[in-house]
Amino acid sequence: MTDKDNQLLMGNEAIGQGLIEAGCQVAAAYPGTPSTEILQAVIDRAELAPEPLHIEWSVNEKIAFEVALAASYTGKRAAAVMKQVGLNVAADPFMRTAYLGVKGGMLTIVADDPGPHSSQNEQDTRLFCLQARVPVLDPASPAEAKSLVPVGFDLSERYEVNVVLRPTTRICHSRQNIVQQQPQRLERTAHFQKDPTRWAATPAFLPALHRKLNQHLAEIAREPGLQPQLTPGNGSRPRLAMVASGIVYSHLVDLLEELDLPRCCDLYQVIMPYPMNPDFCHQLHRAYDRVLILEETYPVIELQLAHPGAVGKQSGAVPREGELTPDVVHQVLADFLELSPPAELPAERRGQRPSLCPGCPHRAAFYNIKACFPKGIFPSDIGCYTLGMNLGAVNTVHCMGACISQGAGFYHAYAQDGEVPTIVVTIGDSTFFHAGIPALINAVIQQARIIVVILDNATTAMTGGQPVPHMGIAAGGKETRAVAIEPLVKASGVDFLEVCDPYDQEQFKTLLQQADAYTRRPDGGVAVLISRHGCIMDRAVRSGQPAFKISIDEHCVGCRKCVEAFECPALSMDPISGKAVVSQDRCIGCGVCIPVCPVDAIGKEDKA
Amino acid sequence: MKQQLIVSGIGGQGVLFLTRVIAQAAVNRQMPVLTAETHGMAQRGGTVLSTIKVGDFASPLIRAGQADVGLLLWEANLPVHRSLLRAEGRLLVNAAGAGEGQRIDASGIARDLGSAVLANLVLLGLAIRQKALFCSAGECETAIRQLAPVKLADQNLAAFRKGLQG
Numbered sequence A: 001m002t003d004k005d006n007q008l009l010m011g012n013e014a015i016g017q018g019l020i021e022a023g024c025q026v027a028a029a030y031p032g033t034p035s036t037e038i039l040q041a042v043i044d045r046a047e048l049a050p051e052p053l054h055i056e057w058s059v060n061e062k063i064a065f066e067v068a069l070a071a072s073y074t075g076k077r078a079a080a081v082m083k084q085v086g087l088n089v090a091a092d093p094f095m096r097t098a099y100l101g102v103k104g105g106m107l108t109i110v111a112d113d114p115g116p117h118s119s120q121n122e123q124d125t126r127l128f129c130l131q132a133r134v135p136v137l138d139p140a141s142p143a144e145a146k147s148l149v150p151v152g153f154d155l156s157e158r159y160e161v162n163v164v165l166r167p168t169t170r171i172c173h174s175r176q177n178i179v180q181q182q183p184q185r186l187e188r189t190a191h192f193q194k195d196p197t198r199w200a201a202t203p204a205f206l207p208a209l210h211r212k213l214n215q216h217l218a219e220i221a222r223e224p225g226l227q228p229q230l231t232p233g234n235g236s237r238p239r240l241a242m243v244a245s246g247i248v249y250s251h252l253v254d255l256l257e258e259l260d261l262p263r264c265c266d267l268y269q270v271i272m273p274y275p276m277n278p279d280f281c282h283q284l285h286r287a288y289d290r291v292l293i294l295e296e297t298y299p300v301i302e303l304q305l306a307h308p309g310a311v312g313k314q315s316g317a318v319p320r321e322g323e324l325t326p327d328v329v330h331q332v333l334a335d336f337l338e339l340s341p342p343a344e345l346p347a348e349r350r351g352q353r354p355s356l357c358p359g360c361p362h363r364a365a366f367y368n369i370k371a372c373f374p375k376g377i378f379p380s381d382i383g384c385y386t387l388g389m390n391l392g393a394v395n396t397v398h399c400m401g402a403c404i405s406q407g408a409g410f411y412h413a414y415a416q417d418g419e420v421p422t423i424v425v426t427i428g429d430s431t432f433f434h435a436g437i438p439a440l441i442n443a444v445i446q447q448a449r450i451i452v453v454i455l456d457n458a459t460t461a462m463t464g465g466q467p468v469p470h471m472g473i474a475a476g477g478k479e480t481r482a483v484a485i486e487p488l489v490k491a492s493g494v495d496f497l498e499v500c501d502p503y504d505q506e507q508f509k510t511l512l513q514q515a516d517a518y519t520r521r522p523d524g525g526v527a528v529l530i531s532r533h534g535c536i537m538d539r540a541v542r543s544g545q546p547a548f549k550i551s552i553d554e555h556c557v558g559c560r561k562c563v564e565a566f567e568c569p570a571l572s573m574d575p576i577s578g579k580a581v582v583s584q585d586r587c588i589g590c591g592v593c594i595p596v597c598p599v600d601a602i603g604k605e606d607k608a
Numbered sequence B: 001m002k003q004q005l006i007v008s009g010i011g012g013q014g015v016l017f018l019t020r021v022i023a024q025a026a027v028n029r030q031m032p033v034l035t036a037e038t039h040g041m042a043q044r045g046g047t048v049l050s051t052i053k054v055g056d057f058a059s060p061l062i063r064a065g066q067a068d069v070g071l072l073l074w075e076a077n078l079p080v081h082r083s084l085l086r087a088e089g090r091l092l093v094n095a096a097g098a099g100e101g102q103r104i105d106a107s108g109i110a111r112d113l114g115s116a117v118l119a120n121l122v123l124l125g126l127a128i129r130q131k132a133l134f135c136s137a138g139e140c141e142t143a144i145r146q147l148a149p150v151k152l153a154d155q156n157l158a159a160f161r162k163g164l165q166g
């Protein structure tokens, strides 16, 4: 094996490599933790593809799914990639696809986030698949995730169904030695065979399609290559069995090894949690009195098994929420096998909370929004700027694009009673394109009086800087037509539109006050302020702006305002002197903190 | 040969890079390796943890009291991640002051080299000097060369050697 064949890859990179090797020709995604690096890996490896490969960061997950879907109609292999809540956005086409099917292999890769670590919930895509009637594969390691990519395409093509691959955070963001293979050359040309009874199926055709789907699912459930894998026990506990899927299976394997209990009873790894083979269910009912079921996050296998001796989430033996870490599994296993209980875990301590980067333009915007409207209501959204919470300038965070409609909802509820507080919505540029535009149009036509601040940092920052539509750059740095924000805002019927660099704090505050006055004018309505300054993580932004040497002098009275209300991570209180200090390791010298200090103790000089 | 390691720090300190260097050293030895990393929101200056398991393992995560080695880039994480370490585990801490574990002012040394983020490799150097890791200094240098951007390779190696020589 050469070094090149055996590489250390992150699970997401392994999946991306798997897509290239399997001959995927259209890959579309919207970024979201923990799924983002999958499409990035496809971009990074695009030149390994022996045949043409279209890769896109779509504007949202619904679009990514539909683009991949139609490509599959032509007979080519296609993939849509998203995080678990992205599937909610793509739910509409996803559900119908189950009935209509696909042609070329179609893989929907949905990364779940048990915990959750970086998501607004810990929903289980496998349960979504159960309700959508879509086969789903649940890998237990990065290497297995890669190997299931061609398996999924193959299954998809043989039954003409969409197949879901569901890695979780611990697969996506784990690294492992991965063996690489030569990419397949499929030599397919696009050929869309028109069939209105299928691709445009009206209700008249749907019962037949539904029947066919159910037949397929019954057959898929018995697919020989996707059956639960048995590691037989040594016979010491003949009426007990353990069933696990995904990364929890791997935790269990290590744990049994470490406790010197390998083969203590029959152990099954479920690779396809839906559809499950009814023969497997019957066999478990017959052969075992008690069955421990370990899976993340919802009891999907447990529900289908319906075993009277099930020990799992339904029975209350396994925690119903949060990640099933090896420590949690240890506790559950000790109960199940009646072992001595593990040492009590120390109370979980939270580490340092995350915050907006030193010099982040969002901090300047949030600080001044809060300063202008201390009693305002601040709906916000998903992205780095969620961290505006630390500055008290983010009151709601719900799901992509919700902030504008929530802002409008707040307005209508308050307006009925008379007095309306200032409502300032903050939404990132990528989120605005994703789901903000219909909400903005709706706010305008429903005559909501709110201020919408579009935080335009020219990138999708939270997930590592994917391109946004107004920059004229597509996946992999390719040039494309830029779609600017301003004309979209104007065309949505907004008559108050201003653009300002939030580093220009005086001007920014003036515009916020003007916007507030506009929303309160008889002929007023929605006011939009674009807060425009590049993400500070972008090297070009950093090198393109002045950097001062910042220091705090003896006038500091220790009021903590710069540390707490402004919350720059480069500032902290010195426990000995009781005064604020600047960490030169972290300060980027933006100078935005200077006007924050009530006694002018923060000063700047040009860097030597 | 099996070893379980944790790397603890806050977003922006190069925890991921240090994790990759150690894991790459294992790959170069043809040893199986698994890591788990923190990505997403926490990377914005919040507490981040990587685990590295070298040898025959299935899961990338480490149970409480099972880590053989702890590399702490952020001293304040000690109360958060200390419990992952075995009683007899090796603890290496980036800290200027005295306290638990073997310590080095990695940030101070890195600052003198021109960039505080090099503290990660200074700490790695200390770990090798203390013979806490499964791999040798030469193997670390090879891995650093493989993973560092060409422009920064020399600076990275200098940081590693500072920690190595003390």
Ligand code: SF4
Pocket (backbone or CB within 6 Å): A358, A359, A550, A568, A569, A570, A571, A582, A586, A587, A588, A589, A590, A591, A592, A593, A594
């Ligand atoms: S200049 Fe002030 S606001 Fe800017 S990074 Fe430094 S401490 Fe933070």
Ligand code: SF4
Pocket (backbone or CB within 6 Å): A552, A555, A556, A557, A558, A559, A560, A561, A562, A563, A579, A580, A596, A597, A598, A599, A600, A601, A602
């Ligand atoms: S520097 Fe100014 S704002 Fe910060 S604590 Fe001192 S007096 Fe307060």
